[in-house]
Amino acid sequence: MTRKAGRRAMRPMAAVAAAGLLALVSACGGGGSSSGGHGSVEGSKITLSVQAGLVPQFKKYAAAYEAAYPKRKITVESLPDDATQYVQQLVTERLGNKLPDVLMNVDYAANQLADGNITLDISDRLKKGDLGLKGSNFLPQFMGQYRPVSHPEEITGLPVSADSTTLFYNKTIFQKAGVTEYPTADWTWDDLYRVATEIQQKTGGKYAGMSPTLGTGDQPAVYNPVIHAYGGYVYDPKTHKSGIGEPAAVKAWTKLLSAYGTASPKYSANAGSVAKFEQGQSAMAFSVRATVPTVKQTLKDDWDVQPMPKIDGKSTVGGGSYGLSISKSSHNQDAAWAFLAWFYQDNGGMKLAQATGQVVPPTQQGVDSGSWRQLPAPPQNEAAFAQDAKDAYLPAALPGKSAKVLSDSVIKAVQEVELQHRSVADAFGDAQKAVNQALASEK
Known part of the structure; x- marks a missing residue:
């Protein structure tokens, strides 16, 4: 589950180019809202894009999801591991109206992607607890990384791990x-x-x-x-x-x-x-x-x-963290949300994620009693990760x-x-x- 791009910012010229493209995307506006349905869940086909280093693991998640829901299909696609290219590809896909339904978000890029009308505000659905996925279940400091500085009332992604x-x-x-x-x-x-x-x-x-x-x-x-x-x-x-x-x-x-x-x-x-x-x-x-x-x-x-x-x-x-977001231009936001709801279930994607040994679930329950705490040692002192997840200071x-x-x-x-x-x-x-x-x- 390690994100290859890490927390590196973009190189100067690439930053200028990406910022310009994002400004153009933002000026063009963006469709979709956190309450939009845009299609049925059963019989749906959605795409999910993550950085290349995570593709093999997410293909396992997709296979498990399809096994649980045979009428739903997911295609896992690759984003560049390089931080600069990752942002630029999403910007280009937004301009061409070719964004995936679900995409990997990263703490260092969350503001850019939100301001560029790439990621969807899901705060309303999280408040309602649609399909059991509630915002109040998440550690607030990790959730906070996906609150855009320009619109802190919004939430445009969900963290995958309390890193x-x-x-x-x-x-x-x-x-x-x-x-x-x-x-x-x-x-x-x-x-x-x-x-x-x-x-x-x-x-x-x-x-x-x-x-x-x-x-x-x-x-x-x-x-x-x-x-x-x-x-x-x-x-x-x-x-x-x-x-x-x-x-x-x-x-x-x-x-x-x-x-x-x-x-x-x-x-x-x-x-x-x-x-x-x-x-x-x-x-x-x-x-x-x-x-x-x-x-x-x-x-x-x-x-x-x-x-x-x-x-x-x-x-x-x-x-820090990487997360999952729904794109504003998704044609089936209900199906994208259904996948996220499954992924963050203790017996869904999070169970598989914890088995890798890399993930501490970013929820109160996951930190305290997740299956990651029963994995074979080393380390012996799993409680250290739980304590640090709760104490983490994650600035804007x-x-x-x-x-x-x-x-x-x-x-x-x-x-x-x-x-x-x-x-x-x-x-x-x-x-x-x-x-x-x-x-x-x-x-």
């Missing part, structure tokens, strides 16, 4: 380093750094104490909640401003960057050289439930998980091409601090200016 950051740790490396203090649910970031530094020093750098918290520079699922815990913000949709250079954020960046060269290896812009937990190169790392099957397959050491460490008693859990996405400017500006600031020894306040002060200029152009 939350969690602390992974390798007990075998701890033992090799002679360190017996394993992570606990009460750990602070100071505890994390202290033990990680001890491991790195005692092994002479053979093992990283932890994989770099910011990787090569840009990990929004990590820095957003840390900045929030310090009382700051990355983006405030009410003021349409970024605060990544404000004093509270500077404290957060200072904490995050202090790991390089102590708790983690020195900074490297080469992603291939970053210590990887699944390859047994680091004692600890922040990751998500979606990576568990890969870790189980590649890492033969003894490992487990704990909730994210805290700052001043505050959670620092981040995350930046609109349009400003998201790409944020990503580029953060990476640049990190490199200036680590490689050019520029002050954190100066580097991120300039980064904030660049992002706010981009945000101003979005108005």
